[in-house]
Amino acid sequence: MNKIEHIGIAVKDLEAANRTYKAVLGSKNYKTETVESEGVITSFFKIGESKIELLAGTNANSPVSKFIEKRGEGIHHIAFHVSDIKAEIERLKEEGFRLLNETPKPGADYKQVAFMHPKDANGVLIELCQEKE
Numbered sequence: 001m002n003k004i005e006h007i008g009i010a011v012k013d014l015e016a017a018n019r020t021y022k023a024v025l026g027s028k029n030y031k032t033e034t035v036e037s038e039g040v041i042t043s044f045f046k047i048g049e050s051k052i053e054l055l056a057g058t059n060a061n062s063p064v065s066k067f068i069e070k071r072g073e074g075i076h077h078i079a080f081h082v083s084d085i086k087a088e089i090e091r092l093k094e095e096g097f098r099l100l101n102e103t104p105k106p107g108a109d110y111k112q113v114a115f116m117h118p119k120d121a122n123g124v125l126i127e128l129c130q131e132k133e
C-alpha cells in the first residue's frame, strides 16, 4: 500500500455536498464522474497527495444508496493506492481477507479497483486503487 488515494464520503445531495466541501477545503472539486457499474456519481477534491471522493447513488440499489438508507451520510470507504493491484489481491487473499471482487474492476478517475469486505477490517470498507493499464 503506497498512500491513501482517497476517502469516500456518501452523500444524499452531491451539489450541496460540493458546496460544503468547497467551503471546508477552500478549493472546488476538480471533476465529477459517473460510474454506472457502481451506481454512483463521484466528485473529487484534491487535498495534498490524497483526495476526497464524494459519492451519491444513482439508483436505490446502489451500494451508496443502501449505505445511506441504513447508516445515513458519512465516511463510506478508505482507498489505498497500490502499485500492483493483482498482486495485492492475491496477497490479501493469502492473508485470509475476503475480496468483494477478485478481478480488478473499473473505477473512477482512471483507476482500476477492488474492495475488501468491511467485516474483515474492523468495519471499514477498504478499496485498492491502481491506475488503469
Ligand SMILES: CC[C@H](C(=O)O)C(=O)SCCNC(=O)CCNC(=O)[C@H](O)C(C)(C)COP(=O)(O)OP(=O)(O)OC[C@H]1O[C@@H](n2cnc3c(N)ncnc32)[C@H](O)[C@@H]1OP(=O)(O)O
Pocket (backbone or CB within 6 Å): 008, 035, 038, 040, 042, 053, 055, 063, 064, 066, 067, 070, 076, 077, 079, 100, 106, 107, 108, 109, 111, 113, 115, 117, 118, 119, 123, 124, 125, 127
Ligand atoms: C468504483 C468507483 C468509486 C472509486 O473510488 O473508483 C467507488 O469508490 S464506488 C463505491 C461504491 N461501491 C462499493 O462500495 C463496492 C463495494 N461494496 C459492496 O460490495 C457492498 O456495499 C457491501 C458488500 C460492502 C455491503 O453490501 P450491502 O450493503 O448490500 O449489504 P449489507 O447492507 O448487508 O452490508 C453487509 C454488512 O456490511 C456493512 N457495510 C455495508 N457497507 C459498508 C461500508 N461502506 N463500510 C462499513 N460497513 C459497511 C453493513 O452495515 C452490514 O453490516 P451489519 O453489521 O450487518 O449492519
Ligand SMILES: [Co+2]
Pocket (backbone or CB within 6 Å): 006, 008, 053, 077, 079, 127
Ligand atoms: Co472510492
